[in-house]
Amino acid sequence: xxxxxxxxGDRSYPIHIxxxxxxxxxxxxxxxxxxxxxxxxxxxNVRPHLATLQASLTAAGVxxxxxxxxxxxKTKSWAMLEHVCHRLLELxxxxxxxxxxxxxxxxxxxxxxxxxxxxxxxRFVQIPTTLxxxxxxxxxGKTAINTAAGKNLIGAFHQPAMVLIDPDVLDTLSARHVRAxxxxxxxxxxxxxxxxxxxxxxxAPALLAGDADARVHAxxxxxxxxxxxxxxxxxxxxxxxALLNLGHTFGHALEAEAGFSDRQLxxxxxxxxxxxxxxxxxxxxxxxxxxxERVAAHLRAVGLPDGLAAAGxxxxxxxxxxxxxxxxxxxxxxxxxxxxxGIGRTYLDKxxxxxDVAAFLDAEAR
Ligand code: GLY
Numbered sequence: 066x067x068x069x070x071x072x073x074g075d076r077s078y079p080i081h082i083x084x085x086x087x088x089x090x091x092x093x094x095x096x097x098x099x100x101x102x103x104x105x106x107x108x109x110n111v112r113p114h115l116a117t118l119q120a121s122l123t124a125a126g127v128x129x130x131x132x133x134x135x136x137x138x139k140t141k142s143w144a145m146l147e148h149v150c151h152r153l154l155e156l157x158x159x160x161x162x163x164x165x166x167x168x169x170x171x172x173x174x175x176x177x178x179x180x181x182x183x184x185x186x187x188r189f190v191q192i193p194t195t196l197x198x199x200x201x202x203x204x205x206g207k208t209a210i211n212t213a214a215g216k217n218l219i220g221a222f223h224q225p226a227m228v229l230i231d232p233d234v235l236d237t238l239s240a241r242h243v244r245a246x247x248x249x250x251x252x253x254x255x256x257x258x259x260x261x262x263x264x265x266x267x268x269a270p271a272l273l274a275g276d277a278d279a280r281v282h283a284x285x286x287x288x289x290x291x292x293x294x295x296x297x298x299x300x301x302x303x304x305x306x307a308l309l310n311l312g313h314t315f316g317h318a319l320e321a322e323a324g325f326s327d328r329q330l331x332x333x334x335x336x337x338x339x340x341x342x343x344x345x346x347x348x349x350x351x352x353x354x355x356x357x358e359r360v361a362a363h364l365r366a367v368g369l370p371d372g373l374a375a376a377g378x379x380x381x382x383x384x385x386x387x388x389x390x391x392x393x394x395x396x397x398x399x400x401x402x403x404x405x406x407g408i409g410r411t412y413l414d415k416x417x418x419x420x421d422v423a424a425f426l427d428a429e430a431r
Pocket of ligand 1: 201
């Protein structure tokens with residue numbers, strides 16, 4: 066088993082990664098279940114994994130109650146937040162109890178937020194069931210719901226007490242969703258770890274085909290990178306955690322244009338966004354063209370989009386830039402961009418002119 070610690074003083078927590086962990090989850094949960102009934106929040110798509118988790122708890126003498134929500138991004142809503150909070154209160158959750166979030170990013174974000182406000186904060190454990198949630202959203206304590214004003218605009222930082230990752234649960238995920246999650250894996254190489262990018266180039270086919278060792282290595286390496294970044298900048302205030310947003314500003318525009326629907330999965334938007342960020346860096350004269358081409362070639366090789374056309378987006382540049390302006394990172398009229406001086410050399414640039422970004426997108430669309 067691999068264990069990575071997120072070091073945040075008295076809010077530090079372990080991330081345990083092991084193939085076949087879920088059927089043994091009760092062992093890991095023993096320190097937090099305290100023999101009390103546990104609430105599990107999940108969605109309809111995750112029912113097989115819910116059965117595995119509940120069987121493990123039952124065998125350990127721990128009763129559990131499941132709150133099963135509809136799947137999909139729409140579940141990150143005020144209505145579902147209210148529903149989950151009410152159900153947790155009905156179940157008599159105490160502040161020291163640990164609620165289990167079993168699912169992808171939607172469940173993790175919603176349950177984390179509910180747990181940040183129920184009784185002014187109760188504890189929770191993340192058991193992520195998608196690659197994207199395993200390598201990114203389950204770690205670091207960002208929680209949120211979506212509202213009419215936009216995605217993730219209402220939320221809180223609320224760290225989990227533990228993250229339990231079983232790579233075997235990815236066996237039931239579609240190849241497209243695994244690929245989309247992989248975009249967040251390769252992103253760690255692009256940010257500040259050229260050697261990991263090289264590992265990704267060599268091992269992505271095995272990883273995406275379900276090779277057990279490749280999965281564990283990719284997940285453990287990714288969460289270690291995220292743990293290091295979160296420990297250095299928990300609340301995204303000093304520019305370090307912002308590095309995790311590489312590809313997200315361009316990607317956000319693509320996702321928004323697709324109506325945040327299955328037409329453009331988050332990870333697909335991030336992949337295309339990373340390729341665009343590298344090519345925009347070339348346009349700005351700060352990145353070698355061959356680095357941008359190498360990134361795009363890798364994304365294409367694994368079946369991820371490497372730009373507007375591959376992402377199926379043909380909106381006018383003005384429309385895409387307008388989407389970017391609704392990004393919550395917008396500050397004092399400027400939008401900080403993650404640009405790259407090369408592979409593994411990402412930095413935060415606060416001087417990007419959105420008119421120049423529009424001109425770049427026009428050139429990309431030709
Ligand atoms: N997913 C970006 C972050 O956790 O900061």
